[in-house]
Amino acid sequence: MTRVMKELWAQLGSSIASLMFLWAMFHRYFPRHLQASIARLYDRLSSLFYPYIQIRFHEFSRDSFRRNEAYSAIESYLGSKSTKQAKRLKGNVQRNSKSVVLTMDDHEEVSDEFQGIKLVWSLIKLVPTTQSFSFYPATSEKRYYKLTFHMKYREIITGSYLKYVVEEGQAIAFKNRQRKLYTNNPSHNSYSSRTLWSHVVFEHPGSFETMAIDQKKKEEIMDDLTTFSKAKEYYARIGKAWKRGYLLYGPPGTGKSTMIAAIANFLKYDVYDLELTAVKSNTELRKLLIETSSKSIIVIEDIDCSLGLTGQRKKKNQKDGNKEETDPIKKKEEEEDGERQNSKVTLSGLLNFIDGIWSSSGGERLIIFTTNYVKKLDPALIRRGRMDKHIELSYCSFEAFKVLAKNYLNIESHPFFETIGSLLEEISMTPADVAENLMPKTIKGDSETCLESLIQALEAAKKDSINAKEELKLRAAKDSKGEESSAKETVGEKEPVAEEEVKEKSIGI
Ligand SMILES: Nc1ncnc2c1ncn2[C@@H]1O[C@H](COP(=O)(O)OP(=O)(O)OP(=O)(O)O)[C@@H](O)[C@H]1O
Numbered sequence: 001m002t003r004v005m006k007e008l009w010a011q012l013g014s015s016i017a018s019l020m021f022l023w024a025m026f027h028r029y030f031p032r033h034l035q036a037s038i039a040r041l042y043d044r045l046s047s048l049f050y051p052y053i054q055i056r057f058h059e060f061s062r063d064s065f066r067r068n069e070a071y072s073a074i075e076s077y078l079g080s081k082s083t084k085q086a087k088r089l090k091g092n093v094q095r096n097s098k099s100v101v102l103t104m105d106d107h108e109e110v111s112d113e114f115q116g117i118k119l120v121w122s123l124i125k126l127v128p129t130t131q132s133f134s135f136y137p138a139t140s141e142k143r144y145y146k147l148t149f150h151m152k153y154r155e156i157i158t159g160s161y162l163k164y165v166v167e168e169g170q171a172i173a174f175k176n177r178q179r180k181l182y183t184n185n186p187s188h189n190s191y192s193s194r195t196l197w198s199h200v201v202f203e204h205p206g207s208f209e210t211m212a213i214d215q216k217k218k219e220e221i222m223d224d225l226t227t228f229s230k231a232k233e234y235y236a237r238i239g240k241a242w243k244r245g246y247l248l249y250g251p252p253g254t255g256k257s258t259m260i261a262a263i264a265n266f267l268k269y270d271v272y273d274l275e276l277t278a279v280k281s282n283t284e285l286r287k288l289l290i291e292t293s294s295k296s297i298i299v300i301e302d303i304d305c306s307l308g309l310t311g312q313r314k315k316k317n318q319k320d321g322n323k324e325e326t327d328p329i330k331k332k333e334e335e336e337d338g339e340r341q342n343s344k345v346t347l348s349g350l351l352n353f354i355d356g357i358w359s360s361s362g363g364e365r366l367i368i369f370t371t372n373y374v375k376k377l378d379p380a381l382i383r384r385g386r387m388d389k390h391i392e393l394s395y396c397s398f399e400a401f402k403v404l405a406k407n408y409l410n411i412e413s414h415p416f417f418e419t420i421g422s423l424l425e426e427i428s429m430t431p432a433d434v435a436e437n438l439m440p441k442t443i444k445g446d447s448e449t450c451l452e453s454l455i456q457a458l459e460a461a462k463k464d465s466i467n468a469k470e471e472l473k474l475r476a477a478k479d480s481k482g483e484e485s486s487a488k489e490t491v492g493e494k495e496p497v498a499e500e501e502v503k504e505k506s507i508g509i
């Protein structure tokens with residue numbers, strides 16, 4: 001060591017010794033009240049030079065292996081800001097998340113603004129001083145987010161900003177999570193007796209963009225859903241449970257199930273597909289409801305087949321006698337009817353499920369019923385207030401066809417469109433049937449071939465419809481002739497053919 005260095009060390013040592021001496025004298029001879037005033041003065045002076053406050057949010061607390069929820073929320077909140085501002089980023093796919101999440105790398109800084117106040121977030125990583133092996137991340141790498149802001153904003157930051165950051169972060173994480181599709185386990189299934197619902201990952205691609213329905217109707221539904229999802233305070237104020245009922249009705253293949261998927265994807269909710277016939281009692285129904293999470297859609301498909309009608313169907317089958325006992329389809333139907341009979345869920349149980357106090361537990365829920373036959377449903381079940389919104393899904397209109405053509409063939413216009421438009425005005429074809437015709441049948445299949453195939457299908461349906469109408473007319477004429485000739489004779493009951501039946505026949509459903 002050189003002489004200069006030695007001298008420097010000696011001076012530093014003597015300065016530290018003098019400081020320690022002064023500190024000891026200060027504590028020994030200064031009265032206590034003066035000590036406190038001097039400490040306050042010191043604080044003031046130091047805050048003049050450094051008027052900032054720092055708050056740390058550790059990833060793991062010292063005595064817990066669970067990740068700090070505030071840390072996770074901040075990480076999600078800073079995600080998009082980091083992507084825009086940070087020079088070094090980290091990317092990973094988190095548990096229950098469906099996409100890559102980008103976060104700032106260690107020792108990066110990101111600025112934020114809240115009510116005009118500037119703040120700085122930085123991510124600090126502490127390197128352990130001793131090398132030790134550990135199974136738990138909490139004891140090896142240590143990270144924390146550090147928030148720095150001017151001390152004059154202490155109240156706003158600790159009061160509202162932090163609450164806002166955590167709520168926003170949790171909402172972002174919620175949107176990015178892997179969503180689930182739940183189904184209720186049959187009550188006799190001993191393997192799953194411990195859990196009422198089992199789930200798979202919900203990955204249906206359905207969206208409002210690809211739904212072939214009237215644009216105005218589409219927008220109205222989306223507005224209604226958005227209003228509902230943001231109406232927490234409103235529902236609390238009016239004293240109503242935060243839930244909304246949707247009734248989707250229409251012929252098979254008009255997009256009821258597709259719309260449920262579109263709604264779930266739009267709201268980013270989980271879906272609980274409730275098979276009512278597998279529920280043995282009202283009590284079980286209540287338990288199922290309690291086990292659903294908030295921000296979810298509870299779906300009962302084909303509600304007309306689940307309740308009430310059971311008895312009638314069974315009786316009808318019994319009336320048919322043993323003639324069809326060997327028919328396997330008939331047998332399966334009977335078995336299913338038997339299952340329905342085993343279910344003791346009553347209409348009042350279901351009404352209680354929808355609007356009883358049980359349904360108010362937890363956050364927002366959407367309840368959706370679907371049916372092909374809205375008129376068969378008990379009015380009590382679908383009255384406004386229970387099923388708040390009734391949505392009819394119907395046959396394919398020209399506007400709906402254009403959406404399907406865009407989805408399936410990626411075209412927005414074609415000379416064939418006019419012909420298709422006028423045929424759709426005359427013929428009722430479901431979007432499912434239209435979509436089927438628009439699907440290329442071979443790898444090389446081009447859009448023109450698909451449109452031609454649709455025109456052929458529509459023309460065939462039109463021909464069938466004309467034939468059916470003529471047959472109907474003939475039958476009616478025959479019947480009236482028969483009535484005239486044997487006015488006094490007793491004639492067997494005639495089977496009227498409804499116009500709707502003719503329509504259905506014409507499109508082969
Ligand atoms: N309005 C629509 N928009 C887009 N695609 C549709 C529409 N309606 C039907 N489809 C297509 O037809 C198929 C069947 O539709 P979906 O299962 O939603 O009908 P549904 O009304 O639920 O029928 P069901 O009453 O038999 O349950 C879907 O896979 C979808 O691709």
Ligand SMILES: [Mg+2]
Pocket residue numbers: 256257258301370
């Ligand atoms: Mg369906």
